[in-house]
Amino acid sequence: MPKTRVPAIEGWFTTDEASPTLLGARCAGCGTYSFPPGGSFCPNPACEGTELEPVPLSRRGRGWSYTDARYAPPAPYVAPEPYHPFALAAVELEAERMVVLGQLVPGVTVDDVQVGDVVELVLDTLYEDEEHQYVVWKWRPVGAGPAAGTAGEGGSDR
Amino acid sequence: MSDDRRVAVLGAGMHPWGKWGRNFVEYGVAAARAALADADLAWRDIQYVAGADTIRNGYPGFVAGATFAQALGWTGARVSSSYAACASGAAALANARAHILAGLCDVALVVGADTTPKGFFAPVGGERRDDPDWLRFHLLGATNPTYFALYARRRMDRFGATDEDFAQVKVKNARHGLANPYARYRKEVTVEEVLGSPMVADPLRLLEICATSDGGAALVLSSMDFARRHLGRGAAGGGPRPLVGVAAVATVTPSYPNTVIEMPNFATDSGAVASSSSVVPFRASIARAAYEEAGVGPEDVSMAEVYDLSSALELDWYEDIGLCGEGEAEKLLREGATTLGGRVPVNPSGGLSCFGEAIPAQAIAQVCESVWQLRGEADGRQVEDARVAVTANQGLFGHGSSVLLVR
Numbered sequence: 001m002p003k004t005r006v007p008a009i010e011g012w013f014t015t016d017e018a019s020p021t022l023l024g025a026r027c028a029g030c031g032t033y034s035f036p037p038g039g040s041f042c043p044n045p046a047c048e049g050t051e052l053e054p055v056p057l058s059r060r061g062r063g064w065s066y067t068d069a070r071y072a073p074p075a076p077y078v079a080p081e082p083y084h085p086f087a088l089a090a091v092e093l094e095a096e097r098m099v100v101l102g103q104l105v106p107g108v109t110v111d112d113v114q115v116g117d118v119v120e121l122v123l124d125t126l127y128e129d130e131e132h133q134y135v136v137w138k139w140r141p142v143g144a145g146p147a148a149g150t151a152g153e154g155g156s157d158r
Numbered sequence: 159m160s161d162d163r164r165v166a167v168l169g170a171g172m173h174p175w176g177k178w179g180r181n182f183v184e185y186g187v188a189a190a191r192a193a194l195a196d197a198d199l200a201w202r203d204i205q206y207v208a209g210a211d212t213i214r215n216g217y218p219g220f221v222a223g224a225t226f227a228q229a230l231g232w233t234g235a236r237v238s239s240s241y242a243a244c245a246s247g248a249a250a251l252a253n254a255r256a257h258i259l260a261g262l263c264d265v266a267l268v269v270g271a272d273t274t275p276k277g278f279f280a281p282v283g284g285e286r287r288d289d290p291d292w293l294r295f296h297l298l299g300a301t302n303p304t305y306f307a308l309y310a311r312r313r314m315d316r317f318g319a320t321d322e323d324f325a326q327v328k329v330k331n332a333r334h335g336l337a338n339p340y341a342r343y344r345k346e347v348t349v350e351e352v353l354g355s356p357m358v359a360d361p362l363r364l365l366e367i368c369a370t371s372d373g374g375a376a377l378v379l380s381s382m383d384f385a386r387r388h389l390g391r392g393a394a395g396g397g398p399r400p401l402v403g404v405a406a407v408a409t410v411t412p413s414y415p416n417t418v419i420e421m422p423n424f425a426t427d428s429g430a431v432a433s434s435s436s437v438v439p440f441r442a443s444i445a446r447a448a449y450e451e452a453g454v455g456p457e458d459v460s461m462a463e464v465y466d467l468s469s470a471l472e473l474d475w476y477e478d479i480g481l482c483g484e485g486e487a488e489k490l491l492r493e494g495a496t497t498l499g500g501r502v503p504v505n506p507s508g509g510l511s512c513f514g515e516a517i518p519a520q521a522i523a524q525v526c527e528s529v530w531q532l533r534g535e536a537d538g539r540q541v542e543d544a545r546v547a548v549t550a551n552q553g554l555f556g557h558g559s560s561v562l563l564v565r
Contacts, residue, residue: 033428067307067359073299074280097429099419110360115315
């Protein structure tokens with residue numbers, strides 16, 4: 001029986017597999033963005049706003065920097081056995097003027113990407129148990145290149 | 159520089175860093191007794207105890223000030239316990255200093271100590287889905303080195319830093335720490351050995367990322383008046399051992415919007431509404447606040463102890479504490495300016511590179527080393543004619559710390 005895909009955390013992203021977005025918060029008073037959502041106060045010190053509305057963030061951004069995890073992170077990360085290193089990206093969103101972290105999709109290494117490259121948001125499995133696949137957001141390089149192609153097959157389309 | 163805002167450092171003491179596996183209280187008490195001996199004062203002379211907390215050693219760690227006071231024997235001294243992550247030691251120091259400057263006490267003891275687990279720092283136990291520190295491990299697998307490596311890669315792309323530059327920082331600090339009796343690692347390394355060590359978080363290798371250590375550090379502070387009486391000197395100072403003073407303690411938070419991704423966050427602040435163009439970036443604001451408070455500038459600094467959680471991060475600090483302009487840190491390193499014998503040695507103690515991190519003790523240890531350097535007592539690693547020292551450190555969740563010391 002196929003496993004049910006569920007978000008690894010509720011309310012941080014839409015579950016539209018074809019075109020997912022991160023869900024940030026936007027202050028109804030001053031328009032300031034923040035991520036993750038769920039806060040009670042606008043972070044802008046010039047604003048006393050307490051109404052933070054969920055807002056989809058830009059699906060694309062540019063890589064601010066990259067790294068990888070050559071060794072399995074400790075719990076509460078659920079590392080597969082055997083462990084496969086993964087890469088991470090800090091991505092600058094132009095409209096929101098903020099940088100958001102995320103893993104890069106499997107198959108993409110730090111050597112495949114440059115600071116300033118355009119990446120886009122996809123959903124991918126973070127870990128599984130007997131019945132569920134727990135899904136999280138990841139970044140995938142946009143455009144040609146063998147790495148991006150591999151990632152498309154192995155990453156978001158499962 | 160005005161004298162009336164200073165407090166004196168009468169004593170500095172440390173327990174050697176290592177992986178001793180004993181109760182953290184032992185290290186703290188050993189450091190406290192060493193600092194008291196250095197100050198030529200008795201535990202009963204202490205009127206205020208400021209403890210720096212550890213969150214990995216149960217309740218005694220959360221109330222570290224009282225834990226150390228009880229271990230030394232209750233005397234009725236007033237107490238505080240502070241947690242500010244890696245900046246906890248500076249928070250405790252700030253409390254003690256404020257009590258002295260306010261005239262609430264004459265003599266205070268500052269203590270921090272830790273016993274650490276092996277390997278990556280993991281969040282404290284339990285499933286805590288409202289704690290960003292728990293969530294960044296769970297959802298991203300983002301360890302502490304992840305963040306250090308993001309900064310390192312950014313330096314490479316923006317400023318042309320190389321793997322060799324990062325390795326040279328490690329080589330320098332390993333050499334500095336060789337003669338330091340409190341350092342955990344006292345062994346020279348070569349660039350080849352650094353580059354040959356396993357990659358942990360590209361571009362950072364095992365020998366470039368600070369370990370987690372056990373250790374303890376303590377300071378005895380007093381009012382300048384008390385110090386002069388105690389040392390039997392006139393107001394002009396002098397005598398065989400220079401009197402070292404704390405001229406500033408900056409425990410600043412970031413200014414909004416903080417546009418650098420910080421541990422343990424998932425995102426930066428947004429600059430969409432509040433512009434970041436007029437805001438001093440957080441790390442650069444830390445030492446700047448200390449300089450302003452002390453009325454000195456980076457050009458006056460003889461030496462610095464900075465928080466080299468990674469080899470590459472030390473280069474960021476060169477710029478953030480004003481030793482050079484943005485993008486110029488590699489040049490400063492390559493010139494040898496930050497090596498012992500250079501213009502402004504950085505981490506003459508050997509830094510975290512040689513110590514590993516004993517979180518609540520670390521900011522205090524930076525001050526201990528600065529005190530010994532300013533007194534001319536740093537055997538085998540002495541900065542020539544050191545007069546002004548600056549320390550810089552950053553604790554997660556927005557804790558800056560910088561201490562400015564003068565003799």
